[in-house]
Amino acid sequence: MSFKTVKLTIFSGDDVEDAKKSQKELLKNRIVRLTNEALEQGTLLTQADLSILLNASIKTIGRHIKQLLEEDIIVPTRGNRMDIGPGTSHKAKIVELYLKGYEFTDIKRNTRHSSESIARYLKEFARVAALHKEGYSLGQIRRITEHSERLVKEYLGLYERYKNAEDCKQRLEEILSRYSRGKKFGRGKSESKGSDVKMRGSELNREERFNMIRRKLEQGMKEEIKALIEKDYSMISGEKVREMFASDILRLIEQRQDYAMDIDSGQVMWLGVKREGRQNYGKNASNTEIVPVKLTLLSAEDIDMLSSGFTRREVRERRG
Numbered sequence: 303m304s305f306k307t308v309k310l311t312i313f314s315g316d317d318v319e320d321a322k323k324s325q326k327e328l329l330k331n332r333i334v335r336l337t338n339e340a341l342e343q344g345t346l347l348t349q350a351d352l353s354i355l356l357n358a359s360i361k362t363i364g365r366h367i368k369q370l371l372e373e374d375i376i377v378p379t380r381g382n383r384m385d386i387g388p389g390t391s392h393k394a395k396i397v398e399l400y401l402k403g404y405e406f407t408d409i410k411r412n413t414r415h416s417s418e419s420i421a422r423y424l425k426e427f428a429r430v431a432a433l434h435k436e437g438y439s440l441g442q443i444r445r446i447t448e449h450s451e452r453l454v455k456e457y458l459g460l461y462e463r464y465k466n467a468e469d470c471k472q473r474l475e476e477i478l479s480r481y482s483r484g485k486k487f488g489r490g491k492s493e494s495k496g497s498d499v500k501m502r503g504s505e506l507n508r509e510e511r512f513n514m515i516r517r518k519l520e521q522g523m524k525e526e527i528k529a530l531i532e533k534d535y536s537m538i539s540g541e542k543v544r545e546m547f548a549s550d551i552l553r554l555i556e557q558r559q560d561y562a563m564d565i566d567s568g569q570v571m572w573l574g575v576k577r578e579g580r581q582n583y584g585k586n587a588s589n590t591e592i593v594p595v596k597l598t599l600l601s602a603e604d605i606d607m608l609s610s611g612f613t614r615r616e617v618r619e620r621r622g
Contacts, residue, residue, distance in 0.1 A: 308343040310336050312355065312570055312599065316416040330366050332356055334414040337378050338392055346380040354600060354608060375414055393423045394456035400424060400477070401460065401470045428477050430457040527551055568600035 314335070320328040333352060340347045349367065353360045370377050376392045392413065399409050406417055426449065433443045444454050464470040527548040576591040607617050 341378040431461045
């Protein structure tokens, strides 16, 4: 049996609000988020995986999954993936709901996906549609975006279906305007769009491609920071000063990114109050120094103990 490393969001901003309403609804939403995040990265979680990650019994996880499936919510676990069939993906369904005029709050309630996930699907759809409008083929869009052929087809199907629909045309234009911002997503005019297109991204390994994209993002972000300073913070004058200020901001961002990249399986990055920080009257989040820390939620030893028949309580006691 082969295993694959995936990144899962154990805690999100929406969890705080969900927890205030109902622990039951919080658990359901986290089940949906984790299973779909795993599916997007090419793997499937089992109910036992969810039990360990969410600190709930397999019986409780199974009961919630059954209720979610009865609500027609997609929960792609290893046990029920075959029952789901080759229907429309959750991403395309969410984009279609937005095109039909549903708001984020309605979509979150009906699909149990977070605001961040919904925005990400809309951005993916906008990029596919923009490439399609630029004249790129299905295969080229798949390679550029690194989405599956099935998902690209679903997004293109939505675009063709709703681009001339009067009720949805405004929403479609809004998505393309907000998430693509008129940018050209292709390689450029000098590059042929025929079947002999040679895209440099496919020649690079994963690390080289990541570094290339990161450099481009940093350069674009730096220019945006400088433009923002010039527009809204005119008191910071001088091109050299704006350049230094933008560089300092990027360095702070990069420090956090590098720390996050050093996370091992079973760990999360958490933001906590600095140890030297003192509690003072009137102190709040705005004047409290926060630092990133790595926490091990699940270790290899924990998994071995659970696999050997130890209870979750015994594992927790060992941690303590």
